[in-house]
Amino acid sequence: MTSPRLLVLQPSKSDPLAKLGTWLAAEGVELDLVMLREAPAPATLDGYDGVICLGGEMGALDDLDHPWLADVRKLLSSAVSKGLPTLAICLGAQLLAAATGGQVRKGPQGPEVGILLVAKRDVAGNDPLFADLPFTPDVVQFHSDEVHLLPPGAELLAASPKYPNQAFRVGTSAYGLQFHIETTPEIVLHWADKDPEAAACARPQHFDRDFLEEAHRDIEEVWRPFVARFAQLVRGELSPVGRLGTQLPLV
Incomplete structure (x- = not known):
């Protein structure tokens, strides 16, 4: 059996x-990574x-400053129209929203930074991933912009008090996460060093090594199974919202 192939836009x-x-990789998914500052995004999603x-x-x-952003939005719009499983994180979520009729803006309440909680909305109980x-x-939160208005027809899946549009689904299987689930403590510490003004919005202990390591263990426990379910969606083993599962013949 051929491994499913994901386009990864970085x-x-x-x-x-x-x-x-x-x-x-542990789920057997093949990853085709495109570094967008170094290589053009593919023209289509054929083969993915x-x-x-x-x-x-x-x-x-x-x-x-970054003209390739238009190509990314076009690809994300195409993914939604094709019903391709899509996972868009932080800037990716904002690009997904902008590509499908939502609005993105500078967050009026300032940066949202640190190891924080998001709360599932009731509709998430019917979502295959959530x-x-x-x-x-x-x-992990580390952003200054927000998804101000969700795209038409999008489902809000998780919220936070500071910025409500934290996780959403567009169409049957395109997911935007305003937050991060993929990081390591080293990555978060690097962000804090690069943007000390934003980092100052978090509680100081949120950048302690021991705190970050424990937080990332908790994040992995919750979000690794979420990613496994996304891989099932990609493989066709999990039905998207709005589609019935495989129908057995009547006997």
């Missing part, structure tokens, strides 16, 4: 696949079974 060296790559779009320090509409998550899972 806007910045500062936000690599990290744990997400390890978890997906799904898409991942990672985060970065640029804004979702900063096309003047249903089995705990009600208030830990996540």
Whole structure:
């Protein structure tokens, strides 16, 4: 059996696949990584079974400085229209929202940074990826922009008090996560060093090595099974929202 193939779009060296790559490789998923500052995004999604779009320090509409952002939004829009399983993280989620009719803006309440909780919405109980998550899972937050308005028809799956649109689904199987689940303590510490002004918005202990290591163990316990379910969706072993599972013949 041929391994499913995912297109991975990485806007910045500062936000690599990290744990997400390890978890997906363990699920037998083939990853085709495109570093967007170094290579063009593919023109189409032909030959791919799904898409991942990672985060970065640029804004979702900063096309003047990063003209390839328009190509990314086009691919994400195409993924939604084709019903391809898609996982878009932080900047990726903002690009997914902008590509499908939502609105992204600078967060009026300032940066959201640290190891924080998000809360599942009731509708998440019917979602194949979110249903089995705990009600208030830990996540890594490190963003200054927000998804201000969700795309038309999108389902809000998780929220936080500061910025409500934390996780959403567009169409049957395209997911946007405003937060991070893929990081390591080293990655988060690097972000804090690069952007001390944003890091100052978090509680100081959130950048202690021991605190980060324990937090990432908790995050892996919750979100690795989530990623495994995403891999099942890519393999066709899990039905997207709005589609019935395989029907057995009547006898």
